[in-house]
Amino acid sequence: MAVSNPLGSRLPIIQAPMAGSQDSRLALAVCAAGGVGSIPAAMLNAEALAAELQRMQAAEGPWNVNFFCHQPQPADAAVEQSWRDCLAPYFTELSVDAGQIPAGAGRQPFSRDQLGVLAASPPPMVSFHFGLPAADLLAEVKALGCRVLASATTVAEAQWLEQQGADLIIAQGLEAGGHRGMFLSSDITTQVGTFALLPQIVAAVSVPVIAAGGIADPSGVNAALRLGARAVQIGTAYLLSPEANTSALHRSALQAPGAEHTALTNLFSGRPARGIVNRLMREQGPMSQQVPAFPLAGNALAPLRKAAEADGSSDFSPLWAGQHIPDRARSAAELTLWLASGLD
Template identity: 40%
Template sequence: MWNQNSVSKILGTHYPIIQAGMAGGVTTANLVSEVSNSGGLGTLGAGYMSVDNMKLAIKEIKNQTNQPFGVNLFIPETPIVNEEQITNAKRLLEPFKKELNLTDNSSFSELQTEFEKQVEVIFNEKVPVCSFTFGAPSKELVKELKKEGTIVIGTATTVEEAVINEENGVDIVVAQGSEAGGHRGTFLDSFQHSMIGTFALVPQVVDAVSIPVIAAGGIMDGRGVSAALALGAKGAQMGTAFLTCIESGAGASHKRAVLESSEIHTVITAAFSGKPARGIVNRFTREMQEFESQLPPYPIQHALTKRLRKEAGKQGIPEFMSLWSGQSPRLSRNISTKDLLISIVSEVEETIGRLNE
């Protein structure tokens, strides 16, 4: 059976399908638990979460499923703070804030990472699976997590990043292609040099490491999962496919934007966070495009636009929201998580059967 392989055995899931840990409120306890209850691996995107909210979400997930689930954390970054850049960024954001009737009282409190405390929660709550993005977890951290029985997943956007993850001891590595929505996990080279498509990246990573590889980036259905398996991956990670599910915490405007968009409507932008990310093009990305090189890096710009994005979401104004999406929005569906998993599994089996005819 295609679904019982090294990844599903390591994770303890029925299918080697992982719901990506999308940060920012998309991965509700309902979404995560429904994915796990349906045979995949649900993942809580905890990158931006406070320790208290993270604990609460994990407890809610445990109350809703007895199946394995994961938590995704961001390896902390320490940018150089340039006051001139910050002043310029605030000036550029002012017209958008005025339209939303927002006063500028931006705070940099979220620059103080709670990564160490978040890791403590992983230990204390005995989280079954922990994945990392924006860097490779240290050998020491991986060793401690595995000692407690936690499965560790790394993220790579190049072969070299995958090799580093393996050297540091992770159990599984996600090979994340350039088609992926939102922020990708690039950490070794420049973003521009790491824009390798999923079909090109996955087989090269498979050949370079001995641990199981998960394919990610633009995969939306069973055809994509089948293609990933054909390339040598042992499973697939999917983000945008779950973003438009009923249980997703994405706002109605965000879901609608993805559901109504096509492959020509996504753009790579650093305007919202200071780190390049793929989303649906809107007025904010268009008007800020020429100024991106002047903006402060992540997570400073992310902090500066936080209230703007939040207020735009409250007011239902998608033109000022970060509408993260992968490159296959035409394939998105507004259905239940359970129905999506059933559909994906059926499509994989149908595709494999067709290839065997």
């Protein structure tokens, strides 16, 4: 089935931006294979972002830069103390001094400062998670000539994104690894699977739709295109590629039998995200009311994660993964070409 590709790339495949697990090396390899490579910018300062944008100038074909659009919440001392109380036994077990807990938020929403960096090296595409930036910022992004992509987890979110000016919409199904892009509601019962969500969004909007979530092989790509997607965004499958920066512990977890057991959890950041179930998720429950607002929840976990990982343990590490993990590791180029191998 021939489907026109709105991405402008040879193949209708976009590599999902995965903060902490990749940089421009993976994105460039995907571009060279004919897909769209993406770089995650939510955890980059201005200097690091500028360096990544400069490296991406060598890309063969279009590429994408991703930002978060969350609304920062003020720290709540009572909630923070409650969360630390929950973690206190782990601090004792790992001989961690609670005074090591970092302050501030590790992930920042899109800002005018980041816009200024973009203006120096405009990417062909800019994608947003958790909604869209303020109208004036969005207008300036589009004035740079960047096409705007944004994630929707419900039909209502997709319609809102179209109304606000998104050029393409990513239909993020419940199977997707990493953070849910939900922004109109925090109720996770509103979240549905990719192949239920996708045709509903296709019918509800007029802009091209990209399918994401649980797609990791050629048959999944074909199924998404037959349901009306014009392209497919894939993340988890690329985590095992040698060009990814996925940690040794994360790679090991992805290839272990337990990788088939994933769950939505807010423990690591304060927002629902899908990852492989580990000790922290089992003992605290994957979703907790004690967790500080995004992204502050991760602060108290940082020293625990560092101590555990030093001992070769991923008990306190976010092991982001979707519900379909590939059967083996492939290079980014091999994977991109394989994913598109069943296209008509």
